[in-house]
Amino acid sequence: MGAFVMAEKSSAIRRADYQPPKYFTPEVHMTFYLDDNGVDGQARIVTKTKITRNGQHNDPVILNGEYFNLDSVKVNGQPLSASADPKTGYVKGEDTLTIDPGLDSFELEVETSFNAKENGAAEGLYKQGGSYTTQCEAEGFRRMTYAVDRPDNMAKFTTDIIFDPSKIKNALSNGNMTDEQDLGNGLIRRRWEDPFLKPTYLFALCGNNFAMIEDTYTTASGRDVKLEVYAEPKYKDGLQHSMESLKRAMKWDEDVWGLEYDLDKYMVVADDYFNMGAMENKGLNVFNPKYLLAHPAYADDADYYHVEGVIGHEYFHNWTGNRVTVRNWLELCLKEGLTVFRDQSFSADMSNALATRIENVMTLKRAQFPEDSGPLVHAPRMEEAEEMNNIYTSTVYNKGGEINRMLMQILGKDGFFKGAGLYFKRHDGEAVGVEEWVGAHADANNVNLDQFMLWYTQGGRPSLKADWAYDEGRGKFMLHLVQNVPTIDGVSNGAPRVIPVNFGLIAPDGTEIAAEVLEFNADRETFEFDAPKGCVPSLMRGFSAPVTLDAGYARDELYFLAANDTDMFNRWSAIQMLVEDELLDGYDSAVQGGQYTPSSKTIALFKHILNDATLDNEVKALMLTIPSVGVLEQQIFDRDPALIREVRKTLEQKISCDLYQDWINTYQLNADFNSAYEYNMTEKGRRALMNKALHYIAASEEIAAYPLLQAQYTLSNNFNDKQAAFVAIMNREYAAADAARYRDDFYAQHKDYVTATDRWTQIVASAGNTDAASFTDLCNHADNKNNITANRIRALYNGLSGNGALFHAPDGSGYKLLADKIIMLESGPVDQRNPQLASRLVDNFTEFKEYKADLRDKMRASIESIARAPEISKNTAEKLKKFLGVNEYDALRKAVVAPSAPQNTPKP
Ligand SMILES: [Zn+2]
Numbered sequence: 001m002g003a004f005v006m007a008e009k010s011s012a013i014r015r016a017d018y019q020p021p022k023y024f025t026p027e028v029h030m031t032f033y034l035d036d037n038g039v040d041g042q043a044r045i046v047t048k049t050k051i052t053r054n055g056q057h058n059d060p061v062i063l064n065g066e067y068f069n070l071d072s073v074k075v076n077g078q079p080l081s082a083s084a085d086p087k088t089g090y091v092k093g094e095d096t097l098t099i100d101p102g103l104d105s106f107e108l109e110v111e112t113s114f115n116a117k118e119n120g121a122a123e124g125l126y127k128q129g130g131s132y133t134t135q136c137e138a139e140g141f142r143r144m145t146y147a148v149d150r151p152d153n154m155a156k157f158t159t160d161i162i163f164d165p166s167k168i169k170n171a172l173s174n175g176n177m178t179d180e181q182d183l184g185n186g187l188i189r190r191r192w193e194d195p196f197l198k199p200t201y202l203f204a205l206c207g208n209n210f211a212m213i214e215d216t217y218t219t220a221s222g223r224d225v226k227l228e229v230y231a232e233p234k235y236k237d238g239l240q241h242s243m244e245s246l247k248r249a250m251k252w253d254e255d256v257w258g259l260e261y262d263l264d265k266y267m268v269v270a271d272d273y274f275n276m277g278a279m280e281n282k283g284l285n286v287f288n289p290k291y292l293l294a295h296p297a298y299a300d301d302a303d304y305y306h307v308e309g310v311i312g313h314e315y316f317h318n319w320t321g322n323r324v325t326v327r328n329w330l331e332l333c334l335k336e337g338l339t340v341f342r343d344q345s346f347s348a349d350m351s352n353a354l355a356t357r358i359e360n361v362m363t364l365k366r367a368q369f370p371e372d373s374g375p376l377v378h379a380p381r382m383e384e385a386e387e388m389n390n391i392y393t394s395t396v397y398n399k400g401g402e403i404n405r406m407l408m409q410i411l412g413k414d415g416f417f418k419g420a421g422l423y424f425k426r427h428d429g430e431a432v433g434v435e436e437w438v439g440a441h442a443d444a445n446n447v448n449l450d451q452f453m454l455w456y457t458q459g460g461r462p463s464l465k466a467d468w469a470y471d472e473g474r475g476k477f478m479l480h481l482v483q484n485v486p487t488i489d490g491v492s493n494g495a496p497r498v499i500p501v502n503f504g505l506i507a508p509d510g511t512e513i514a515a516e517v518l519e520f521n522a523d524r525e526t527f528e529f530d531a532p533k534g535c536v537p538s539l540m541r542g543f544s545a546p547v548t549l550d551a552g553y554a555r556d557e558l559y560f561l562a563a564n565d566t567d568m569f570n571r572w573s574a575i576q577m578l579v580e581d582e583l584l585d586g587y588d589s590a591v592q593g594g595q596y597t598p599s600s601k602t603i604a605l606f607k608h609i610l611n612d613a614t615l616d617n618e619v620k621a622l623m624l625t626i627p628s629v630g631v632l633e634q635q636i637f638d639r640d641p642a643l644i645r646e647v648r649k650t651l652e653q654k655i656s657c658d659l660y661q662d663w664i665n666t667y668q669l670n671a672d673f674n675s676a677y678e679y680n681m682t683e684k685g686r687r688a689l690m691n692k693a694l695h696y697i698a699a700s701e702e703i704a705a706y707p708l709l710q711a712q713y714t715l716s717n718n719f720n721d722k723q724a725a726f727v728a729i730m731n732r733e734y735a736a737a738d739a740a741r742y743r744d745d746f747y748a749q750h751k752d753y754v755t756a757t758d759r760w761t762q763i764v765a766s767a768g769n770t771d772a773a774s775f776t777d778l779c780n781h782a783d784n785k786n787n788i789t790a791n792r793i794r795a796l797y798n799g800l801s802g803n804g805a806l807f808h809a810p811d812g813s814g815y816k817l818l819a820d821k822i823i824m825l826e827s828g829p830v831d832q833r834n835p836q837l838a839s840r841l842v843d844n845f846t847e848f849k850e851y852k853a854d855l856r857d858k859m860r861a862s863i864e865s866i867a868r869a870p871e872i873s874k875n876t877a878e879k880l881k882k883f884l885g886v887n888e889y890d891a892l893r894k895a896v897v898a899p900s901a902p903q904n905t906p907k908p
Helices: 233-238 240-257 301-316 329-350 353-373 394-427 434-445 555-564 568-591 600-610 617-623 629-633 641-658 660-670 681-699 703-715 719-730 733-750 754-766 772-780 782-786 790-801 813-827 835-845 853-867 874-884 886-894
Strands: 023-034 042-053 061-064 069-075 078-080 096-099 105-115 124-128 131-135 154-163 170-173 176-182 188-193 205-208 211-218 224-231 265-270 284-287 463-471 476-484 499-506 512-520 524-530 536-538 548-551
Touching (some): 069 096, 131 284, 154 170, 170 265, 205 284, 211 233, 211 240, 224 240, 233 240, 240 265, 240 301, 240 329, 265 301, 301 329, 301 681, 329 394, 329 434, 353 617, 394 434, 394 499, 394 512, 476 499, 476 512, 499 555, 512 524, 536 555, 555 568, 555 600, 568 600, 568 617, 568 629, 568 641, 600 617, 600 641, 617 681, 641 660, 641 681, 660 681, 719 733, 719 754, 733 754, 754 772, 754 790, 772 782, 772 790, 772 813, 782 790, 790 835, 813 853, 835 853, 853 874, 853 886, 874 886
Parallel strands (some): 023 154, 224 265, 265 284
Antiparallel strands (some): 042 105, 061 096, 069 078, 069 105, 124 131, 154 188, 170 205, 176 188, 211 224, 463 476, 476 524, 499 512, 499 536
């Protein structure tokens, strides 16, 4: 999946307990009757499953299944009735079906039914917004029928869809369409066959009335593949970027990895109600529209960039995930970490490689670092988990990506691809784990990677301490490295890791004396280099390992690197370190009641960067970006978020005012309101720098800046630039009187586009000019009240948590707004319950222990209020136990009056 999914019930699994399935199901034939008997949303499913015993044993067949009505069961065509004994009939448990016909091989036929419109959880088969869609990863398949619903059981699927073509235009499933029959009663039966074995989680079915664009891709071996991208008719002209991205991804995977597509058809379908980013179902991807639609009228540059990346990600899964899948869900990092690495490499090759790497590192620090530091810390390859949908974490995805990046640095490109080639040769068609991936690299390169495996099997983030000295007598620069790996009960044993340290040495005149990747695998080690006196080390270039760098840089050394490092990533990195350092010092003095005064050297550095004509525009815009409040907060215990924002704002305003004319010049040089929007590296860079200048001009808090913002808002002919002006207006005090007018105007201009309305919602929710009353208005806005997609709820409540003043209101009201929404998603009206989404929103409380006492207590009170919800899903419960401790959580639950129904999701 492309990040973020759902099932309330599944027992905790431990990797050590892994056993292969007792039975396999090599063939599955499903017949879906959609809108059965003309009833909107009614689904009837007849599933014929070939079941074969695996090995020598006499255990009964236990199948997973929940949520639906069970209408009939047959074994080899003979009806079976309900029984208490699986030898004489079928035994229906709460989420299992047990039979014991005493046969090594037989056909089980099961008929199930439910109304897909009532499936608000958006897992299994659901019909919301008028379209049938499935989501089966991780454990959604069992919400349609009974199955051996685990990734190491693979089947060849044949799917018949019976539908009324006057109501459903597109009836799609995995594989190739092999037959279609008019049944004569106004219904059509369409057959799909997928020749490849796949686990249940990769099954998909869509039934909708979407528009489609099509194209053809000819593979390296000369096969023609039909490509189809589907979305609501009004979005048809926003699909071309996805199609082009898909073709680029197919070509890139052939050129770089030597991997070709295997089916005759590749389909991609948008679904507004999709909980996740996107899903790599074999030959039939389902996408959140956020990652599929791109049009100048409703998508910004970042959207275009992410569409290309996620299209690539899901396509690349066809080999890393589908052809070779995971043995059990705790190995998720095998397919996701590797596929993130592949999509990041693809994005780097397609666009600005340096800017892409900086963005990837910023994402890792923002999303993954807090997991490492908080109660949710876990190894990328987990030992146990309760709720499978909770394992789709940034640690699995983003840190997993970094692990593969390190592997390539250690083995070199050739060695890495030799290992990958052996992995596909050995394991195509199999379900494996990270050991097989790393093992193939070790064997192909004849190296021992046992220590490297610790990156997968151990959690927490090592800190890398670096200091240095110069031996004048010998003319040697000496670099001393020490690693401190945290010891975390059940997560990390503290053993040293192998850390690739991408290193450079810069002489006082700016020349590079050394550049190499040091393999640091001990507790401590000293590296020596022949060098002149006065060199400055450039450490962890490209962020060569996911560690916290604790380097003994003097400020002047950082100023030197920021202006002179031959590695552009590390110039950016030096600026970040410098500014972080300064702001943290400023915060410390503000805590003591002192005044933070920005350093004139920092202002001069920003001026130098801004006016350096040799820098790439997009990279320059990133270099001129001050570390976010979130990144600063991570380094402060007992934190006062209002004070952090204040200190950061002081620096931003100083950079803005002191360099005002430079910003105006840069803006004028890069502004262009006449040319039509084009998405390419040059234009993207120009717009990034123009809008960075606009941001600083606005941040001056000078009323003189306001007309410029208004002009850009009015003159822009594309969403990207209009949005930038809108954000500036919504966050500036001098525009507060007009905020409501702009808020309504931006909405009116974009209300026909769902992704743009999501964005509008998020911008308004997080805006400085939005207070508690206007947040409530926003929630009650006609569009937000009626349109309750996961995207919209995330826009509102992640927007809220990004609104520092509102979320961290001293009376705790911001926390309560979020907690109340989570409680609604857990135990509100049945069709609005979405435990997967609720559990995601809980993440906004992850760092609650790090805040100053009064906020910490109020956050904790809100977390406890969630624990006292009338009903609570396994998803959210698992996290609350980690936040509060198991005993405290259990005590809170005990105090809750036992709910009348124990089910999280009602059966139809
Ligand atoms: Zn994925």
